[in-house]
Amino acid sequence: MESLTSRQKKALETREKLLKTSLDLFNKYGFEHVSVEQITKACNVSKGTFYTHFPSKYDVILEKFMELDQFYSTVEKNIDPSLSASEKILFVYQQQMNYLTKVVGKDLLRTVYTAAMTNQVEQDHYLINPQRKIFQIMNTYIEEGIRQGEFRQDVSAPNIQAIIRRCMRANVYDWLIHSEDFDLASEMAQFTTIVLDGLKSHK
Structure with missing residues (x-):
């Protein structure tokens, strides 16, 4: 199995960060009260990056x-x-x-x-x-x-x-x-x- 490139590793790290941050925010504020914008701001990424990894919250x-x-x-x-x-x-x-x-x-x-x-x-x-x-x-x-x-x-x-x-x-x-x-x-x-x-x- 080929090792991941630095770009692929970065993408996986970003996905995991989005995942963890989203769940933390959902637990803290409630699913319906958390927007994609809040998630991306907390992760310091763009909305486009979020939707690259997840079609919706x-x-x-x-x-x-x-x-x-x-x-x-x-x-x-x-x-x-x-x-x-x-x-x-x-x-x-x-x-x-x-x-x-x-x-x-x-x-x-x-x-x-x-x-x-x-x-x-x-x-x-x-x-x-x-x-x-x-x-x-x-x-x-x-x-x-x-x-x-x-x-x-x-x-x-x-x-x-x-x-x-x-x-x-x-x-x-x-x-x-x-x-x-x-x-x-x-x-x-x-x-x-x-x-x-x-x-x-x-x-």
Whole structure:
């Protein structure tokens, strides 16, 4: 692999600086109250430089969230194939909640959720995009559970998928608005287990 030129290294440094500064400003003032001009002034670069690296300020957040989806690919590889579909779903959520708590943190997640609720983000934004890795993994397990008769046949796969996705968002939202004594991983496990039990076939 060829080493980077000094110009390429400089570009990467600028991108990283824009990324960090943007997130710091979002956390301090709120996503909707920070302009691209504020970001570029703080970094001492032009607006053109910002747009060279990020199409919009929301794309700064997407950059970090896409890193999170890379984590899910690693989790998927470590799942025991002998587990039931429900157990696989619970395992993925357990790993996800631990990662959000210990690595991502509340500040960034609050920024993501706040940005998703503003009119500055398109309706089909990344947070709910069905092509996200986490949703693709969950869909695979849900379809597996339906095929194997673990889940009810009277509820369609898309409806089960929507319910399982809401388990994630609801618990993360609760975590963001509660104090530090809210254990995201255990609350998610309890909540999702109850939901999954209601979706199982009880023939």
